Amino acid sequence: MAKMAASIVEHGEDALRKLFKFYKRRNPPPNFSDVIDFSNGLRNENVVGAELSPTAVSDSDAHIAGLQPVREWHAFGLKGYPGFIFISNPFLPGSQRHWVRQCLKVYPQKPNICNMDMHMSETETEHLWEKSADLMRTKSFGKREPKTLLEKLRWVTLGYHYNWDTKTYSAEHHTPFPADLHTLSRHVAAACGFPAFTAEAGILNYYHSDSSLGIHVDESELDHTRPLLSFSFGQSAVFLLGGTRREDPGTAMFMHSGDIMVMSGPSRLLYHAVPRIVPAPAGVPVPLPLQQGLDEGHPQESLVHWVEEEDWEVCTKYIQMSRVNMTVRQVLGSGQAFPPVETQRRTLSTTKETYHEASPQEGEEFYPKKTRTSTDSSLKS
Numbered sequence: 382m383a384k385m386a387a388s389i390v391e392h393g394e395d396a397l398r399k400l401f402k403f404y405k406r407r408n409p410p411p412n413f414s415d416v417i418d419f420s421n422g423l424r425n426e427n428v429v430g431a432e433l434s435p436t437a438v439s440d441s442d443a444h445i446a447g448l449q450p451v452r453e454w455h456a457f458g459l460k461g462y463p464g465f466i467f468i469s470n471p472f473l474p475g476s477q478r479h480w481v482r483q484c485l486k487v488y489p490q491k492p493n494i495c496n497m498d499m500h501m502s503e504t505e506t507e508h509l510w511e512k513s514a515d516l517m518r519t520k521s522f523g524k525r526e527p528k529t530l531l532e533k534l535r536w537v538t539l540g541y542h543y544n545w546d547t548k549t550y551s552a553e554h555h556t557p558f559p560a561d562l563h564t565l566s567r568h569v570a571a572a573c574g575f576p577a578f579t580a581e582a583g584i585l586n587y588y589h590s591d592s593s594l595g596i597h598v599d600e601s602e603l604d605h606t607r608p609l610l611s612f613s614f615g616q617s618a619v620f621l622l623g624g625t626r627r628e629d630p631g632t633a634m635f636m637h638s639g640d641i642m643v644m645s646g647p648s649r650l651l652y653h654a655v656p657r658i659v660p661a662p663a664g665v666p667v668p669l670p671l672q673q674g675l676d677e678g679h680p681q682e683s684l685v686h687w688v689e690e691e692d693w694e695v696c697t698k699y700i701q702m703s704r705v706n707m708t709v710r711q712v713l714g715s716g717q718a719f720p721p722v723e724t725q726r727r728t729l730s731t732t733k734e735t736y737h738e739a740s741p742q743e744g745e746e747f748y749p750k751k752t753r754t755s756t757d758s759s760l761k762s
């Protein structure tokens with residue numbers, strides 16, 4: 382069976398799906414020895430160094446955004462995947478906490494949209510953090526305890542809000558994109574050679590120990606020459622990167638807290654999935670980069686802020702079991718506008734399935750059920 386886990390499996394129908402099932406399996410748990418770990422750098426023969434543009438972001442701009450100077454970043458590529466860039470935790474010590482707090486306390490707030498808005502009223506979903514915080518602090522995660530709203534959070538959309546039914550973005554369904562994430566994304570994209578990147582849409586995914594995200598391609602954005610950025614915090618995950626066709630083989634890699642992935646150029650439209658959240662190593666329930674807060678001397682004008690102890694208490698409880706991922710997209714190219722709705726519908730009917738799918742947890746949806754097709758529900762095992 383060990384061979385089956387090879388990060389690049391043989392070609393054939395469903396190679397990526399087999400790999401997905403392999404890593405999703407609970408009993409017995411899979412062997413992770415073939416999963417590429419970029420925190421071990423170039424030790425894997427398929428990993429190569431990636432060239433960044435160190436002068437595209439000044440050291441002071443990087444510092445203000447809670448990032449190390451770009452020349453200090455450890456960036457990698459993967460043989461066979463041009464345009465794919467993996468940056469192993471470029472965050473300054475202490476700054477990751479800011480992003481975890483934003484994802485749990487700030488970004489789920491209105492006018493942003495979350496999974497619970499699909500079946501709950503605005504009064505029920507507003508003040509999600511306030512309604513959950515005290516309960517989270519005292520929680521023992523016993524099976525019988527009711528879940529807080531925070532624990533029921535599965536996704537949040539930002540900027541141009543992705544419509545899960547039509548699989549489109551539209552001019553009408555837009556709210557301001559968070560300024561801090563906009564700046565972080567601009568710097569990361571610039572360092573990777575995309576100085577004109579503008580963050581216009583975000584999908585935040587919230588994963589628990591038994592969550593997964595099905596095989597999909599992100600192709601609803603109208604300009605595919607712009608990269609897709611992905612930021613991970615909290616527990617580690619196994620991420621699968623496939624090919625341009627669903628049946629192409631895939632490569633498995635870990636995403637740890639603070640890791641950033643950039644899918645650009647020929648890698649922008651590759652199939653990918655998250656089959657598994659990896660249990661925290663014994664004795665390290667909170668990933669090391671999240672164990673410390675910001676230095677006293679962090680600049681006043683900083684984009685990332687000190688997370689108060691009372692907030693961190695809730696975040697730390699949550700993150701011991703969970704992973705948060707932020708994907709940031711540019712939807713329109715410069716000067717581009719949304720096509721009339723009718724044209725979008727026609728285009729859609731000729732495209733392959735594009736949506737996200739994930740295992741429902743105890744009857745709750747990750748992404749709206751309407752967006753699933755029979756093919757994709759077969760991914761659940």
Ligand SMILES: O=C(O)CCC(=O)C(=O)O
Nearest residue numbers: 584586599611655706708
């Ligand atoms: O959680 C991840 O790493 C991937 C998320 C993703 O693929 C998406 O939101 O499109």
Ligand SMILES: [Fe+2]
Nearest residue numbers: 597598599653
């Ligand atoms: Fe995706």
